[in-house]
Structures are given as C-alpha cells and as structure tokens.
Amino acid sequence: MPEEADQVRFATAPTDATTEVSGTPEPPTTDAAAPLLASRLTPPVPPEPVVLRPRLLERLERGAGGPVTLVLAPAGWGKTTVLSGWARGERDGPAPVWVTVAGGDTTGRLWAYLAAALRAAVAEEPDEGSPPVPDGPPRPEQLETLAAALATRERPVLLVLDDLHRVTDPAALAGLEFLLRHGDGRLRLVAGARHEPPLTLHRWRLAGDLTTIGPDELAFRTDEVADLLVAHGVPVPAEAVPRLAERTAGWPAGLRFAALSLGAGADPARAVERFGGDQPDVAAYLRDEVLTPLDPAARDVLRRCAVTVAANADLAAALTGRADAGHLLAEAAREGGFVQRDGGEPPWYRPHPLLADLLRHELDRLPAEEVRELHRRAAGWCAAHDRPAEALRHALAAAEWDDATTLLLTRWPELAPDEPARAAAPAPPEPPAEAVRRDPELALAAAAERAYAGDPAAADGQLRRAVAHAVDLPEPRRDRFRRLAAAVELGLARLAGDHEEVRRAADRLLTTAAPPVGGPGAGAPGIGVPAADPRAGIGEEDDVRAVADAALGLVALAEGALTTAGARFGTALVAARRAGRPRIELLCASRSALLEAARGALRAADEHAREALAMPPCQGWSSRRDCGHAYLALALVCWQRDRPAEAAAHLALAGPAGAEPGAAALAALCRAGLLADGGEPAAALRTLAAARAGAPGPELGAWLSAAEAQLRAAVGDLEGARALLDVVGDGGSPDPALALASARLRLRVGDARGAERALPDWTAPEAADWPLPVRLGAGLLEAASAGSAGDGRRAGRLLEEVLALAEPEGCRRVFTRAEPDVRDLLATHLDSGTAHWATVSDLLRDVDAHRPEATPDASARALDEPLTERELTILRYLQSILSNVEIAAELSLSVNTVKTHVRNIYRKLDATRRREAVRRARELRLI
Numbered sequence: 049m050p051e052e053a054d055q056v057r058f059a060t061a062p063t064d065a066t067t068e069v070s071g072t073p074e075p076p077t078t079d080a081a082a083p084l085l086a087s088r089l090t091p092p093v094p095p096e097p098v099v100l101r102p103r104l105l106e107r108l109e110r111g112a113g114g115p116v117t118l119v120l121a122p123a124g125w126g127k128t129t130v131l132s133g134w135a136r137g138e139r140d141g142p143a144p145v146w147v148t149v150a151g152g153d154t155t156g157r158l159w160a161y162l163a164a165a166l167r168a169a170v171a172e173e174p175d176e177g178s179p180p181v182p183d184g185p186p187r188p189e190q191l192e193t194l195a196a197a198l199a200t201r202e203r204p205v206l207l208v209l210d211d212l213h214r215v216t217d218p219a220a221l222a223g224l225e226f227l228l229r230h231g232d233g234r235l236r237l238v239a240g241a242r243h244e245p246p247l248t249l250h251r252w253r254l255a256g257d258l259t260t261i262g263p264d265e266l267a268f269r270t271d272e273v274a275d276l277l278v279a280h281g282v283p284v285p286a287e288a289v290p291r292l293a294e295r296t297a298g299w300p301a302g303l304r305f306a307a308l309s310l311g312a313g314a315d316p317a318r319a320v321e322r323f324g325g326d327q328p329d330v331a332a333y334l335r336d337e338v339l340t341p342l343d344p345a346a347r348d349v350l351r352r353c354a355v356t357v358a359a360n361a362d363l364a365a366a367l368t369g370r371a372d373a374g375h376l377l378a379e380a381a382r383e384g385g386f387v388q389r390d391g392g393e394p395p396w397y398r399p400h401p402l403l404a405d406l407l408r409h410e411l412d413r414l415p416a417e418e419v420r421e422l423h424r425r426a427a428g429w430c431a432a433h434d435r436p437a438e439a440l441r442h443a444l445a446a447a448e449w450d451d452a453t454t455l456l457l458t459r460w461p462e463l464a465p466d467e468p469a470r471a472a473a474p475a476p477p478e479p480p481a482e483a484v485r486r487d488p489e490l491a492l493a494a495a496a497e498r499a500y501a502g503d504p505a506a507a508d509g510q511l512r513r514a515v516a517h518a519v520d521l522p523e524p525r526r527d528r529f530r531r532l533a534a535a536v537e538l539g540l541a542r543l544a545g546d547h548e549e550v551r552r553a554a555d556r557l558l559t560t561a562a563p564p565v566g567g568p569g570a571g572a573p574g575i576g577v578p579a580a581d582p583r584a585g586i587g588e589e590d591d592v593r594a595v596a597d598a599a600l601g602l603v604a605l606a607e608g609a610l611t612t613a614g615a616r617f618g619t620a621l622v623a624a625r626r627a628g629r630p631r632i633e634l635l636c637a638s639r640s641a642l643l644e645a646a647r648g649a650l651r652a653a654d655e656h657a658r659e660a661l662a663m664p665p666c667q668g669w670s671s672r673r674d675c676g677h678a679y680l681a682l683a684l685v686c687w688q689r690d691r692p693a694e695a696a697a698h699l700a701l702a703g704p705a706g707a708e709p710g711a712a713a714l715a716a717l718c719r720a721g722l723l724a725d726g727g728e729p730a731a732a733l734r735t736l737a738a739a740r741a742g743a744p745g746p747e748l749g750a751w752l753s754a755a756e757a758q759l760r761a762a763v764g765d766l767e768g769a770r771a772l773l774d775v776v777g778d779g780g781s782p783d784p785a786l787a788l789a790s791a792r793l794r795l796r797v798g799d800a801r802g803a804e805r806a807l808p809d810w811t812a813p814e815a816a817d818w819p820l821p822v823r824l825g826a827g828l829l830e831a832a833s834a835g836s837a838g839d840g841r842r843a844g845r846l847l848e849e850v851l852a853l854a855e856p857e858g859c860r861r862v863f864t865r866a867e868p869d870v871r872d873l874l875a876t877h878l879d880s881g882t883a884h885w886a887t888v889s890d891l892l893r894d895v896d897a898h899r900p901e902a903t904p905d906a907s908a909r910a911l912d913e914p915l916t917e918r919e920l921t922i923l924r925y926l927q928s929i930l931s932n933v934e935i936a937a938e939l940s941l942s943v944n945t946v947k948t949h950v951r952n953i954y955r956k957l958d959a960t961r962r963r964e965a966v967r968r969a970r971e972l973r974l975i
Contacts, residue, residue, distance in 0.1 A: 084164055088148040091132040091208070095304075097279035098133070101272055104265065108134045111259030112144075112206055112236055115228050116252050119240040121263045122385040123337035124301025127240035128210055130266065134238075135208050144206035144238065145169045155220040159186070162207075162224065169205040191226045199232035212239040218246035243383050263385035267298025280307040284316045292320045295401055299385070302402050305330050325405030334406050338386050346376040350387070350399065353377070354407035355422045355445075356438065358390075358398040366429045367422055408474065420446045427451060434630060434664065436462045437500045444476035444497055449483045449490050456493035460532055461591045461624075462631045463496045464539045464599070475506060488517040492532050499539040507543075511536055531560040531592065538599055547603045554596040561592040590627035594620045598632055605639060605710040608745020611817075613710070614643045634665045638677035645684035646714050648820020650857040657681040676705030680715055687718045688821060690861040690894060696722055713739050713748040717755055725865065729763045750783035751819075757789045761796055769793050784808040784815070785822045791829060792867075800833065807833075811849075824854050824862045828870060835873050847877050851884040864894045871895045875927075875970050889924055892975060913956050915974065922949045924975050927966050 108130070111117035119127045135144045145165040149158065186194065198205065215221060225247050227235050239245060252258035268276060273293045277284050284292065296302040306323050310316045325334060339347050352368050353359040359367070361374020370376070377397045381387040386400045399407060411419060427442035431451075436459035443452040456463065475498065484491045491514035498507035511533065518529050538553035601616030621636035637660040645653035657678040680702040686695035699718055706715040716739030723732035736756040743749040753772055760769040773790050782790070787808040795803035809815065810826035827850040835843035854862065863870060874888050874895070882888055915923065925935045936946045950962075957972075959965035969975045 084161060088150065088161060089146060089164060089168070091135040091146045092128060092148075094129045094132050099272065099276045099279050100133070101130070101268075104130050104261070105134050105137060107259075107261055107265065108238065109139075111261070112238055114252075114257045114259055115233060115236055116247070116249070116257065117236075117238045117259040117261070118244070118249075119238075119261045119266070120242070120244060120383070121266050122242055122383045124299060124333065125263050125266045125385055126300035127266070129300070130261075131208055131210055131238065131240050141203050142169065142206075144208045146208045146210070149209060149211045149214045151214050153214065153220075155217065158215065158220055159223065165207060166205065169207070186223050191223055192230070195227050195230040195232075198227060198234040199230075201234045204234045204236050206236050206238060209237065209239040211241065212245045213241040213243050215245060221245065221247055266300065268293065268296075268300060268303055269298065273298070273303060276303055277307055277310070280304075280311060282307050282311045282316060284310060284320065288317045288320045292323070295320070295323060297400055297402075299400065299402065301333065302330060305333070325400075325402030326409040330402055331406050331409070334386075334403055338403060339406075342380060343376065345370070345372075346380050349373050349376045350380060350403075351407050351410050352422055353397075354399070354404060354411045355419070355426055355442070357404075358396045360394050360396045362394070363426070363429050363433075364397075366425050424448060431455065437497070440493060440497045441476055441501070444479070444494060447477065449479060449487070452479075452493045452497075453487055453489045456489060456496055456532065457528070460496070460535050461595045461627065461629050463500055464535065464595060465500045465502065465543050475501070475503065478510075484513060485517055488514045488521065489529060489532065490514075491517065492529070492536055495536050496539065499536060499543055502543065504540055504543050507536070507540055511540070527560065531557065531588065534560060535595060538595065542599060542602070547607065550599055550603050554599050557592055557596045561589045590623040591629065594623035594627055594629055594632045594636075596620075597623065598636055601636065601639065605643075606708060606744060608710055608713070608743065608748040610643055610646065610710070610745075610747060614640065617643070630663060631665050634660055634663045634675075637663070638675065638681070641681035642677045642684070642711065642714065645681040645688075646819065648688065648823075648857060648859060650685045650688055650820075650859060653681050654685045657685070676702045677711060679703075680705050680711060680718075683718050684714060687721055688861050689858050690864045692722055692725055709742065709744040710748065713743045713752060717751060720755060720759070721861075724759055724762075729759060732759055733763075747783065750786050754783070754785040754789035757786075758792060761793050766793070766797060782808075784810075784818050784826070788822055788826050788829070791826075795829070795833070800836075803829075804833065820853065820857060820859060821862050824850055824859060825866075827853070828862060828866060832867065832869050832873050835876070836869065840876065843873060844877055844882075847873060848882060848884070851882070851887060855884055855887050860891060860894065863891045872970075875975070889927070893924075911956055911972070915953065915956055919949050919953050919956075920974065922946060923953055923965070923969055926950070926953070926962050927975060 108117060108119075119131060121127055135146055145168050147161045147165050153161075224237070228237055249258055270290050270293045273296075274286070274289045277289065277292075292303070292306060296306060305327070306320075309323060309327065309329075310319045325331060339350075342350075349364055349368050349370065353364050353373075355367065356363065359377065361377065364373035364377055365371060367373070374394075377387065378389070378395075381389040381397050386403050388398050388400070390396045390398070398404075411422075423442040423446035427439045427446060427448065430436070430439035430442060436455055440452055440455045440459075440463065443455060476494075479490045479494055491510045495507045495510035495514060498504075498510060514529075515533060518526070518533075521529055534553060534557040538550065538557055541549035541553045597616045597620035601613045601620060604610075604613035604616055617636040617640045621633060621640060624630075624632035624636060637656055641653045641657035641660060644650075644656065660678040661675060679698045683695045683698035683702060686692075686698060695718060699715065699722070702711075702715060705711050716735050720732040720735040720739075723729070723735060733756060736752055736759065740749060740752040740756060743752050757769040757772045760766075760772065769789075770793060773786060773793065787806055791803040791806040791808075794800075794806055807830060808818075808822075808826050810818070810823045810830070815823055815826075827846055831843045831846035831850060834840075834846060854860070863874065871892065874892050877888055921939070922935060925938065930938065932946050932950065933943055935941075936943045939946070954960060954965055957965050957968040959968050966975070
C-alpha cells in the first residue's frame, strides 16, 4: 500500500515529530489535527490514599481475556480509579494502552488518539511490512488491512477507553467495532462509561463474550470500607463500619466524602449516624452529577416519590398524576447506582440512600399541604395494594388520624415487624395529645408503625402513652385494645430478640382470642360482626393464632428446635390462610418449606417454596427475608438432588435469610457441601467450623459436626474427625447424624465391627423422624458393608429398601457423592433385578461423571475401537433383564438393528456373551 501523508506506520521508530512527555511518546500531528495530549494517553494516577481491591482487578483481568469488557456506572463509582489501577499493575506481557475520551471529540479527533494508542501498542513487535494507521476515520479497505495486521500479532492489544459515554455518534466507533470483530481476538477493548456505548453489544452478549462490571461490583464491601477508613486515618469503631457501608451503599465517592467528614470530627461513631445526602459537599455532587443531567420531569418524579421508600410505575403515577411516571423512573434507573431497580414484576425503584436524603430535603421545600397530599395519596395506594405498614406510616405523616386508627384495627396482624431493622424513612409526626385522649388506639397505631420501622424506643413511648389513656375504655372496646396492645408488645419483643418475652407476649395475645362467631369453622374472622363497629373485638381467633404461632415458630427456629418450629408454622399457616393474611402466610410457608427441605421431604419443600415465591407479597423489596427462606429451601432441595449449579443459584438469592441463626446453619451445610463437591474442602471446613461455633440447638450442631467430621475424614484428617466426634458425642445417646458419621469413620480406618456397632438403626420406627439423607446414608452404609462381607443377597435387599425411600423424593446426592464401593454396589444391583432400574442406571452415570479419572471418554481409550454413542446406550440396557426385543421397543429401533449393535459391542469388548460384556464394560468404567 503506498504511503500517504495523513498516515503513520505501525511500529516505526520515533520520528523527529515525536516527543516524549511523562514517558509516553507523543504522536506526530497532522495538518488536520491539533497536537495530542500525553495526559489523555496515560492512565491517571489514582487518588491517594489508594485502597487496593484485588477482586476487581482479577475481574478485569479475566474480562480482558474476551473481546469487550465494560465498566458501567454513574459518576463517583470509581470507574477511572479501578481501570487506572489495573492498567498500571504488573502483568505478563505488554501493558494496556490508554485513551481518555474528551467531551466534544469529533470522529477525526477520536481516531487520532486511537491511532496513537495502537501505534504504541504494536511498537514492541516491529514489522517493516505493517500497514499504515490513518490518523482520521479509516476507509473500509484500510480497516480490512488493519484487521488483518492485528490478526497476525502474537499477543493481543489491550485498549482502555475511559469515559466512553462521551462518544454519542455510533459512526465514530464503527471502525473500532470492525477491528474488534475481525482482528481474530487480537484487539481487546476495556472501557469505562456511565452508560452503554453505541456499539452493537448484543452480539457479544449472546455469544457470552461481553463482561460487564456495574455499580453492584464497584460498591465497597464492608471489609473494604474498613480498609478505606484505615487508609484515611479515621478511627471509626468496628460496629459503626457496617452502618456507614449501609448509609453510602458502598458508593466510592460518598465514602471518601464520609472519610473526610469523619476525620474532622471528635466523635466518628456519632458522625456516621449523622452523615447523609443533605450535607453540602455530598448534596452539591449529587445535584451536579446525578440530578442535573436528568430530564426535569424525571427529577420532579423522583422528588415526589421521595415520600416513599420505593415506588413502582403505578404508585409513581398515583403520586405525581403523570401517566409516564414509570417510564421516567425506568430511564433514571437505566444507569443503575443511584436509582436501583429490583427484579420483581412490575419492577420497583429505590433511590440510593444518600440521594433519598437529598430528595427528601428538596421535598421539604414544597408547601406543607402539598406534602401532606402526597402522603395521603401514598396511604390510599398502599392500603389498596396490601401494604398496610407503609399505608400506616403515610396516614400518620398526613395527619389522617382516623385512617391510621382504622388501619391498625383492621390490619394489625400484618403490622408485626419482620426483622430487626433500621428505620428506612423519617418518623411521621407524633399524634397530638387531644387526638390520643379521644382515641388511645391512635397511639397504638403510632407504636406499631415505629416498631415496624425498627425504632423500639419511640414505639415503647407511644405504647405507654396509649395504655395511659385506655383505662376508661368501655367493653368490648377494652378487650380489643388489650389484644392490640399485646400484639404491639409481641412485635417489640421480636424486635429486641428477647425470646422469653416473645413467649410471654404470645401467651398474653392468645388469651385474648375469642372463638369465631358461629363456633369452630365459622369462616373468616369478623363474620357476623356489624361492619360499622370495627372495634367489636370478636371473631379474630384466626388472626390471633396466626400472629402468635408465627412468632413462636420464629423463636423455635432461631433456637434450633426444628420440630417445634415446624408445628408452630403449620398451625399459623392454616390460620393465616383462613384469615386472609398473605404476609403471615408467606412467612410461614417459606419457613415451612425450609424445614421440609432440611428433613428431606424434597417434593413438598420444592412445591411449597415455589408457591411462596409466587405469592404477591414476595414481589418487590418487601418481604425479601421471607422470599430468601424459600430460595434457601430450593437450594437445599437441589443440593440433595445433586444439581449443584441450581443449588448455588438459589443459595445466592437467599440473601438475608442466611443471617438468621437457624437458617444460617442450614445455609452453611449447603454452602459447605457445594464447596467440597467443587474441590474446595478447605473453604468448606472453614464454613462448617464457623457455623458450628454459632449453631443454635443440639440438632443443628450435630448436623454441622457430622458434616465437618465426614469432610475431615475424606481429606485424610482422621484424628481431627475422631476428636470432633468424641467431643460432641459425650452427652449420652448420639444424634443419628453423629452416629452415622462415627460409623463411616470406623469403616474408613478398617474397623468393620466398630462401624456395625456405631451404625444407627435406620429401620426402627423412630427413624421415620430422622432427616431422610441421614436415614438413607445409614441404609446405604449397611448395604455396602453387607456387600463387602460377601452377603450379596442381603446387600441387594437393603439397597432396594434404600432406593424405595429415596426415589419418591428424588434424593440422589447420598448415592452420587458416596464412598467408591457404593458405585460397585449399584452396578451389581442392576444384575440382580430391581424395581428401580432406570434410577440406578442414572445414578451410575452420575457417579462416573463425578470421577473424571473414570469417565467413559477416558476409559474408551483403552479399547482398540471405541463404542459409539448408540452402542453405549444399548450397553447400559444390557445390564438389565430386558431382551433384545424389549430393548428395541424401548429405543424405537428394529430388533435387527439392536442385534447388530450388540454384536459390535461384543467384538469391541472382546466378549462372547452379555454377562461377560457387562463385566468388561464395568471394569473399563463404561457403565
């Protein structure tokens, strides 16, 4: 190609026009372009102090192995800092080349910088035949030549484009996209932007070649927040660090503002509580970088929706009167970070905590009556959409005292706090004394609202105020007041985590229950009560039982009393369904599913968990914890069914459910099992040891100890396993899970008699109450022991009983992850004739899949001529008692075709009959 005046060559020595600035070669200028700035071709120095976050650097390094990696987030999320730290880091091979995109860059100006970056990248591989790189937008034939030249490079070029959102013209990046697609993977783009650039990303996304790092990953985690504060020299107490992480949602710029603010104060812990989005520096940043770029209508929608914690399109329309409010919220959330969208349908939108502070501060500038009207609209919408707690808060904020009292009287069972939590919104004004004297239930409503919001001190004050004015209430209103007060007391006890007080408050609440009108089974509460008298105080037995038993079930679960918890949740679930209380129904259904999964009732757990997730209260941010229990139940189900990928996905969605003591122990069992199955036994042991240290109740402690002992034995730590079992087994009759672990350990060290003595009797009547995996494990161990002792008949009978128990629930992991001799036991069982032939065949295939050294592909290499897929299928059927005619019918083949395949199988396996072919195939691990 002839050299042109507007071109520079790849990998040429610096010309006279090239200058060195800060160690970066300045490319020559052209007649059509101004000089290029070295600062735009050099990664900027990260701001001090620098906090290294290896997880992000590793994420970028992995992403750079593909064609496109995007770091997408709004302002202040540390995109440039992370990219610069990665680009400046040490690595094998050449460093990435850097281009900072400036506002107003024309297509020609952008390509001048891209040409300079590409020339610098290829300078380490000089090639006199390399084609020239145009300073301006390349012509099509030039692009093809450039792509061909890139494809011949030994190492790829890593190109970092920072602030790529400043490019708004798709044509400006058309040439770059061509090179990415046709450079044989030798050009890789790593870009930082506030939103997706004008590239056809869907192709890379569909191919799995697009890596995206968003605000969720850029956000500082709690340990990283602590590192940042230490780097800034701010002595914040350890207990205040999670609160700061929560207040800032990990926003890097917000954390740096906080560090500067906290460093200037005398009481950092107090300053953390006071730090908010209405502080001058933070507010100015959010206004300039977040709100100002938005459409004015979107800013107004966000401000008016600030009366709520979160809003969906329908609620936003009700608050603003705009039919397009939902669309505007979606646009504001498109970049993520500052307006977050949940995964529900319809979606809900929640502003960043600091942005919410600023929006409420701006909302307060509106006339007071206008703000009250927004709260009235929110209260009406929430009451009509089964969100009584939010409706109560807005009714109180709007000073609609009668509405607030009515909400308490009619919806009190759904106002119990779900979890200890901080108030997500400012407290509404306190009801005036005159209104409380006239209606003490109003103060109870204020107490219930504060308890639900996680403010126990304010709730207790309102409760005392209500009780003081309720002395002279007439009957039956006094009975109703007593019931409501007991419910508020129960909520406060739950909030404080005081289990004994929860039991006492639940008992007090139960004593207020009256039988439904018309006697047992009379239907929904309140039937027969005059509609004009919501204070009648009768017909609420189901409500009382639902609330009290749900609270007692939560206490039992937190203490590890799983049987008691299951009974309480079962009773509360029935009552909640009769009373029509969906939030209590969700709470009980999700935890019942979890307990069923823990016991091995996998079919029921799977069904009930999915029913819980389909309930309306499980949509949006509300009831996240209850939905988490349903996901945790599904994780346990998939784990026991040996579907690790699905189990891991469900476990990730469990979220806050894993923080509760009882659920945390079950989550640890599942997580450790997945880690061990994935080849990370050390991490699995750490998970089990940490969970065991805080396990509630002896049963969960025994399960965790048994799992840890079994894993220690599997990795060769027999002494550690023995010591653990000796310590937890000192209390008399061992838990069946511990007894099974002890038997397995004894068998591992060759003590068959000791294993037989330690093995629990899995056929005894009381074994029906054991967790199914423990019962199956005991039966499988006894069957394997019988087989090892030469008693094949007894081994087959025991295995058939185990299979009969496991098959209805789909419990597979106990077989597929068992000791190696179980594989031979299953294979032998196929020959003896079994009612579970298909199940055993599938189990054998899965067992082999978990042992890479014994996979069919590896074993087939021992044959002179490998078996075809069809021959392998027929070989599996040869293990059964089916005739060739029956095999042909099963596979929809002709009998002659099956006979031909069978002859080929015999020839390849050097066998003359069916039994000999099956034996040879098992030796080769083909079946």
